[in-house]
Amino acid sequence: MRLSASPLARFFAVAAVALLLLTVAWRPVSGIAAAPAAWLAATTMRTLFPDWVRSAHGGVARLEVETRLRVTPTAQQRALAAGAGQAVAEDDVAELVLEANPAQPGYGLPILLALLVAARGRRLFRRALLGAACLVPFQAYCLVTELLKQAAITSGVGAQTGFAAWQINLIAYAYQLGALLVPTLAPILIWVWLDRAFFAAIVLEGWLARPLGNGDGS
Amino acid sequence: MKRFFLLFIGIQLLLFGVELLKPVQEHVVLPFTAQIARLCSALISISDKSALAVGKVLIDRATGFAVSIEPGCNGVEACIVLFAAIVAFPARWRDRLVGLAAGFAAVQALNVVRIISLFYLGQWNRDWFEFAHHYLWQGLIMLDVLVVFLVWARYFPQRLANAHAA
Numbered sequence: 107m108r109l110s111a112s113p114l115a116r117f118f119a120v121a122a123v124a125l126l127l128l129t130v131a132w133r134p135v136s137g138i139a140a141a142p143a144a145w146l147a148a149t150t151m152r153t154l155f156p157d158w159v160r161s162a163h164g165g166v167a168r169l170e171v172e173t174r175l176r177v178t179p180t181a182q183q184r185a186l187a188a189g190a191g192q193a194v195a196e197d198d199v200a201e202l203v204l205e206a207n208p209a210q211p212g213y214g215l216p217i218l219l220a221l222l223v224a225a226r227g228r229r230l231f232r233r234a235l236l237g238a239a240c241l242v243p244f245q246a247y248c249l250v251t252e253l254l255k256q257a258a259i260t261s262g263v264g265a266q267t268g269f270a271a272w273q274i275n276l277i278a279y280a281y282q283l284g285a286l287l288v289p290t291l292a293p294i295l296i297w298v299w300l301d302r303a304f305f306a307a308i309v310l311e312g313w314l315a316r317p318l319g320n321g322d323g324s
Numbered sequence: 325m326k327r328f329f330l331l332f333i334g335i336q337l338l339l340f341g342v343e344l345l346k347p348v349q350e351h352v353v354l355p356f357t358a359q360i361a362r363l364c365s366a367l368i369s370i371s372d373k374s375a376l377a378v379g380k381v382l383i384d385r386a387t388g389f390a391v392s393i394e395p396g397c398n399g400v401e402a403c404i405v406l407f408a409a410i411v412a413f414p415a416r417w418r419d420r421l422v423g424l425a426a427g428f429a430a431v432q433a434l435n436v437v438r439i440i441s442l443f444y445l446g447q448w449n450r451d452w453f454e455f456a457h458h459y460l461w462q463g464l465i466m467l468d469v470l471v472v473f474l475v476w477a478r479y480f481p482q483r484l485a486n487a488h489a490a
Contacts, residue, residue: 114475122464125464132459133455221467
């Protein structure tokens with residue numbers, strides 16, 4: 107079979123090239139593209155955790171959450187502060203500030219766009235906008251779980267957040283999910299929904315063309 | 325389609341949770357990751373004798389540059405996504421097992437290419453290494469998963485009389 111005769115081979119080739127080009131093009135504007143997710147993550151943190159979140163700011167290339175969680179600087183941190191010309195005494199107490207890079211989970215956008223381009227569906231621009239909007243909550247999820255992981259697990263002052271042990275385990279699981287799976291899986295699921303006609307044509311036509319069997323599957 | 329989707333998400337969340345368990349990490353994931361590092365070292369050594377694998381770390385003895393194969397870089401999560409999709413798809417178990425074995429091989433083969441490419445990219449240019457590591461290869465691996473699943477679903481499983489197509 108010639109390569110051009112296979113819709114799957116063509117789809118894969120175009121998607122791979124488009125992914126490369128779109129990821130390169132996305133990188134300089136990743137901060138702007140991630141601004142809605144940063145805003146949503148900041149709003150979520152302010153709304154869900156008013157007890158220990160003092161303020162949260164999300165925007166272009168910036169997500170910062172000021173908390174009421176009190177930390178005592180370590181010897182290493184005091185030395186760093188001294189190196190920067192800031193005197194910090196041993197008994198000084200600081201408030202924890204959480205930071206996340208909004209662009210970090212944002213690479214789902216070029217994945218989604220590459221799949222849409224490769225599937226060659228109609229109304230590409232409209233579906234790209236819709237898909238980008240659908241990605242925002244998933245990206246915000248990744249950012250919120252990253253901030254929660256910092257507050258509840260890696261800061262060392264997680265007890266002040268009031269989370270129970272099972273909630274901390276849940277945060278750890280949710281964070282791993284947000285760091286390892288959601289950024290790449292969400293664009294694919296959204297694409298399957300947006301291009302379900304293409305998906306059905308690729309999968310179901312080949313599948314339905316085969317004769318019925320007496321299988322043991324479900 | 326709804327049944328497939330719900331099964332896919334459920335199986336995936338379950339497998340991902342199992343993967344994170346400490347005994348699974350200690351006795352399965354870390355030894356597996358160390359084997360990937362050894363395989364990469366062996367492949368690189370065909371043309372470049374400076375590569376060495378120590379546990380999950382791949383080191384260039386000449387330059388001192390090293391890459392550690394961390395979660396997300398060992399292909400396990402990508403395999404979980406693929407396994408969940410294949411198991412959720414209406415097919416015979418024999419067809420599923422063929423898909424699982426071939427899919428595992430396809431994902432891990434591309435992942436070895438990813439690790440070796442990053443090993444050299446990191447020694448050439450740190451900015452391009454970061455870009456390829458954090459963004460580009462993540463997408464390419466998941467694209468590989470999608471294509472493997474589409475190829476398997478289109479060409480391999482025998483159609484079942486009791487299956488719901490959509």
